[in-house]
Every structure is written in structure tokens, then in C-alpha cells.
Amino acid sequence: MLRTLRQPRWIWLTLAVVAVSLLFARLGLWQWHRAQAKWASNDAVTTRAHATPVPAQSLLSTDRKPGKRDEWRQVSLTGTYDVAHTVLLRNSVEDGDRGYEVVVPLRPASGPALLVDRGFILANGTALALPAVPPPPSGEVTVVGRVRPPDKGSLQLSEETSTPTVKRLVPREIAQSQGVGPVYDAYVERSSETPTASGTPRELDLPSADVGLNLAYFVQWYAFILVAVGGWWALLRRDVRDAEAAAHAPDVAPGSEAPEHAAVDGDHGTVDVRRGG
Structure with a gap:
């Protein structure tokens, strides 16, 4: 695996995945901080209003x-x-x-x-x-x-x-x-x-900033990190398997044939020609 990771294309691919993951993490934290700010604002409004x-x-x-x-x-x-x-x-x-x-x-x-x-x-x-x-x-x-x-x-x-x-x-x-x-x-x-009067208009609701979209984006950006890292790992495992398979394959030059072995049947005087390998 280390030999594969030392290949130039894998060095660049790994650096790209790290950079993208850091970017996604930063965007996720930004959405989390926005959600926290809205929670704080909602709490402040509620406290003052009561x-x-x-x-x-x-x-x-x-x-x-x-x-x-x-x-x-x-x-x-x-x-x-x-x-x-x-x-x-x-x-x-x-x-x-x-x-x-x-x-x-x-x-x-x-x-x-x-x-x-x-x-x-x-x-x-x-x-x-x-x-x-x-x-x-x-x-x-x-x-x-x-x-x-x-x-x-x-x-x-x-x-x-x-x-x-x-x-x-x-x-x-x-x-x-x-x-x-x-x-x-x-x-x-x-x-x-x-005093109160009959038919009083409906009291207005306190504002409440919605944090649902920010939390959804927060989860989304970190899910993208998992997808990027998971894809990188899957590709790496595939390349490692291919390299191991190539290393264990028979070392036969292209166009060459396996040597022939002749066996003589002593009883009948015939020759049995078999291909080696």
C-alpha cells in the first residue's frame, strides 16, 4: 500500500482529497456557527420579551x-x-x-x-x-x-x-x-x-430564526467528507489489489511457449509428448 501511495498520481490525489475535506469541514463549521448564532438570538429575544x-x-x-x-x-x-x-x-x-x-x-x-x-x-x-x-x-x-x-x-x-x-x-x-x-x-x-376588550386582535408571535437549514447543510458538508475519503480508500484498495495480482502472475514473456517434455512408454515403445507447465 505504501508503494502505491508513493506514486506521483496518488500523491496528488491524496493531497486533493485532504484539501477538499478541509474545505468541506470549514463550510460545515460555518453553518454550525450560524446555527449557534441563531439559537443565541432566539434566546435573547425570548429573555427580553419575558x-x-x-x-x-x-x-x-x-x-x-x-x-x-x-x-x-x-x-x-x-x-x-x-x-x-x-x-x-x-x-x-x-x-x-x-x-x-x-x-x-x-x-x-x-x-x-x-x-x-x-x-x-x-x-x-x-x-x-x-x-x-x-x-x-x-x-x-x-x-x-x-x-x-x-x-x-x-x-x-x-x-x-x-x-x-x-x-x-x-x-x-x-x-x-x-x-x-x-x-x-x-x-x-x-x-x-x-382592561381587555372583546374581539381583541390575535397577539403577534415572537420571531424565531429557523436553524433547520443550517443544521442540514452542516450534516451535508461532513457527509461529503465521508464520500470523498470513502472514494479515495476504495480506489486505493483497487490499485493495491491490482498491483498484488500483477506481482504474483507467472513471468512468461509474450509470444513464448512452455517447454515440451517427452515421456517414453517402455512397454510399447511410444513417445508421449506433454507440454510442461
Whole structure:
């Protein structure tokens, strides 16, 4: 086997298999690290979303977006819902259903308003017709919600329906277009309301990055290593067997014949000619 491996073509083939295996191992580790990063992100979101709420004014501002560490944290604010300035986020999908998210400003006794995404409502039929919008609780209400930064991009406001719709949630642009007044440069996804109202929109799910594809790629790259090494070993065994078979074959020159041996039958005086070998 060592004699076979010392052949130039086997040296190059072995080096190629080693290089490819190292590349595949690196790609597999990359996918594993991506999966670990997603697991860590999911854990961080869950931890923040279930932490004890803090007052909204202690975390949010009218002139700056919330920091990365503040996203998904829970805040609380007491005020009254400004139902007249309700807007709907269109083209929303929740658990495979298509519909809208209901966004209503919450006005405290003093200070800026806070846009509250109260949750998801199904579209009215397959044509995404505007559904009836369930009203929020009347009077003073305490809202607990998860902090979300403004969406990137333009608002794309549409006022063709009874309730205005937007493509993205940009609190300050919504406030300006609807005449809401000063608002926090963030919005919250409702976790709870006190008191509650009948027909409350469906609470939005927490995001969860899917690691399944990364794990599948991780397994795939290491399976490729096994295929490469297995193929290399199979070829090596075949060459070794061929070399051993050639070494043990009779050493007969091409075109030559085996010597003849003559045997004389003493009783009948005949000669028996047999080929040797």
C-alpha cells in the first residue's frame, strides 16, 4: 500500500482529497456557527420579551430609535387609545394567514403618544378586503408591549379605504400624516391590556430564526467528507489489489511457449509428448 501511495498520481490525489475535506469541514463549521448564532438570538429575544416591564418613558425617546439591546424589551404605558387615528399594516402574514395588523396611538395623560400594534386580524376573503376592525378598550388602559424600532423604508400610506393602511410602520411619519402629534420614535407589539376588550386582535408571535437549514447543510458538508475519503480508500484498495495480482502472475514473456517434455512408454515403445507447465 505504501508503494502505491508513493506514486506521483496518488500523491496528488491524496493531497486533493485532504484539501477538499478541509474545505468541506470549514463550510460545515460555518453553518454550525450560524446555527449557534441563531439559537443565541432566539434566546435573547425570548429573555427580553419575558422580562419585567419598565415604564415606556424610561426607555423610549421622541428623537432617537431604541438601541439593539432595547429591542423586544417590555415597556408599560397608561393612557387612552386614540381610535380616530387607527391605521392598518397591510400584507401581514401570521401563522400562514394573510391579513392586517391594527395600530392605534396610545395617549398618556402627559407626554408623547405611543403607537401600539394591537395584533393581527384576518383579511375579509381571498381578495384581502378590509375586515371590520375590533375597537380597543375605552377609557384609561394600561398596555404592556414589546419594543420595536421603526421599519426601514417609506411609509406608503393609502387612504382609499375607511381605515388608512400602510406598508411599513414608521411612527413619526404616521403621526405626521395623521396629525397625531409628538410620538415616540418606536412602537410596541401588545403583550397585554388592562382592561381587555372583546374581539381583541390575535397577539403577534415572537420571531424565531429557523436553524433547520443550517443544521442540514452542516450534516451535508461532513457527509461529503465521508464520500470523498470513502472514494479515495476504495480506489486505493483497487490499485493495491491490482498491483498484488500483477506481482504474483507467472513471468512468461509474450509470444513464448512452455517447454515440451517427452515421456517414453517402455512397454510399447511410444513417445508421449506433454507440454510442461
